[in-house]
Amino acid sequence: LERQFSQANKMQAVGQLAGGVAHDFNNLLTAVRLNCDELLNRHPVGDPDYSELQSINQTVARAAGLVRKLLAFSRKQTFRMETLEIGDLLSDVSVLLRQIVEETVRLDIKHGRDLPLIKADKGQLETAIINLAANARDAMRDNGGGSLIVKTSRIDADAVRSAGAPNPREGDWLAIAVTDEGHGMDKETMEKIFEPFFTTKEAGKGTGLGLATVYGIVKQSGGFLFADSEVGKGTTFTIYLPGHEPTEEETSELEQAEVAKTV
Numbered sequence: 001l002e003r004q005f006s007q008a009n010k011m012q013a014v015g016q017l018a019g020g021v022a023h024d025f026n027n028l029l030t031a032v033r034l035n036c037d038e039l040l041n042r043h044p045v046g047d048p049d050y051s052e053l054q055s056i057n058q059t060v061a062r063a064a065g066l067v068r069k070l071l072a073f074s075r076k077q078t079f080r081m082e083t084l085e086i087g088d089l090l091s092d093v094s095v096l097l098r099q100i101v102e103e104t105v106r107l108d109i110k111h112g113r114d115l116p117l118i119k120a121d122k123g124q125l126e127t128a129i130i131n132l133a134a135n136a137r138d139a140m141r142d143n144g145g146g147s148l149i150v151k152t153s154r155i156d157a158d159a160v161r162s163a164g165a166p167n168p169r170e171g172d173w174l175a176i177a178v179t180d181e182g183h184g185m186d187k188e189t190m191e192k193i194f195e196p197f198f199t200t201k202e203a204g205k206g207t208g209l210g211l212a213t214v215y216g217i218v219k220q221s222g223g224f225l226f227a228d229s230e231v232g233k234g235t236t237f238t239i240y241l242p243g244h245e246p247t248e249e250e251t252s253e254l255e256q257a258e259v260a261k262t263v
């Protein structure tokens, strides 16, 4: 079986374009909905046209839901960057991760040693990890379970470069790998996964915005996102984030936090 690699790119422009289209589309949908409501008034339950009109109405409602999600996705988000220890963040999010994956899934969080600090928006980075875990759960559902491993490690710029990143900054990097034993992806799927709205999930189950969101978050933090998958075996998504050299002030704050934790 061939292994597939995929890198997110060109997504920001697509996201912005999609946001503009979504806005206009939203207005058009409103017009359709108002007309449909009017027709439903004239053809109430029992009328031969009622069920078709009702079906149009429901489809328009679903379309409106998608547009709302796309607007939320492309809206310029404000990121609050702070110095973070990934170990702390994963501990905080582990309860939620456990709830997201199903009982048939083993969840294993492997903390690497001497991890560099990072600068990122805590809530956003948690969202990114949660989105990856939710996809992993969905991929394993059909396979009757498996393991979900979230593994952190310290790597250097060369390792990031060999993963496929162009011109990574020299120095320490943090890798967060999310590995599942799900159904994996073929080449055609891998080429599209970072596109907003691309989904292979059945209607109503997926929006196709999960990975596009993860990509946006990683990009904001100066990082890279890669996928590596094998059909029938599983998938690994790896987030690479540049290490952050703390200022003196930050160092003493972090030390105080450490002391506070042990008391």
Ligand code: ADP
Residues within 6 Å of the ligand: 135, 136, 139, 180, 182, 183, 184, 185, 189, 193, 198, 199, 200, 201, 205, 206, 207, 208, 209, 210, 211, 212, 235
């Ligand atoms: P959604 O989850 O709503 O479909 P995403 O952007 O999160 O949207 O994912 C897009 C597609 O990428 C999914 O529909 C699926 O085909 C594929 N995918 C994402 N993560 C995985 C995974 N861990 N294993 C297999 N396929 C995946």
